[in-house]
Amino acid sequence: MRLVSEQNPQDWLDLLLERRSLYILRGPARYEFTHEILKDEESFFDGRKVPRERRISVICRNLPLPSDPS
Template identity: 85%
Template sequence: MGKRVGGGEGKSASGFYAPPPRRRQSVRGGTEESVNLKPGVSMFGAIHKYRETEKSHWSKESHEILQRVRDMAFPPGVPQLTQVHVLDLDKAGYIKPHIDSVKFCGCTIAGLSLLSSSVMRLAGEHNPQDWLNLLLERRSLYILRGPARYEFTHEILKDEESFFDGRKIHRERRISVICRNLPVSCDSS
């Protein structure tokens, strides 16, 4: 999967989880250690039991798939982060509610879910009781933009909390491959 860059104490190497300068974070602190994975504690403890890397070189086949993701998520000419964020979440891992930093990430987050289905919850930043669950099927693509990007926190639920339409979604180890655009590109997209 390439160089592992995650797991730094108190900080996500990607920096994506730094607090948005103009927005309050809903993330609470806290640390946990994983058994097999390098301990991963993002800034504000948003992600638990994970590894991560940023990758810019891909096989021809993977590059073609990522190009399809980019074409679907971003209008032509929108400056994108060349580095793709790869997040490897342990079966017991989860991601707490957060809004990605507006300092590092533009108005669109496009994520491919691999290996396992999972449930993503969106909740109003100021009204967390306004929430909805999204079923992220294995091999599906989700795109967060607009209010979903800026006005709702997103999280990946723990296995034991993963239900969709009353159906238990069994979470296994999950890898997400996430493309983002640059903050400066938001006005034009």
């Protein structure tokens, strides 16, 4: 997964999502960065090919707080 800063797209970070892994996006990672699953031809981590196969994603979202500007 790649996180890219919305303000400065040169500020990005790749995360390795292992099988059966759980990730939580919150705070700046949730609201100030985009997130994407990389295309197969871009799917490398630490120089190692990460094959894209069938992927099941279960997403849980919280309702925004009333004070949440987004």
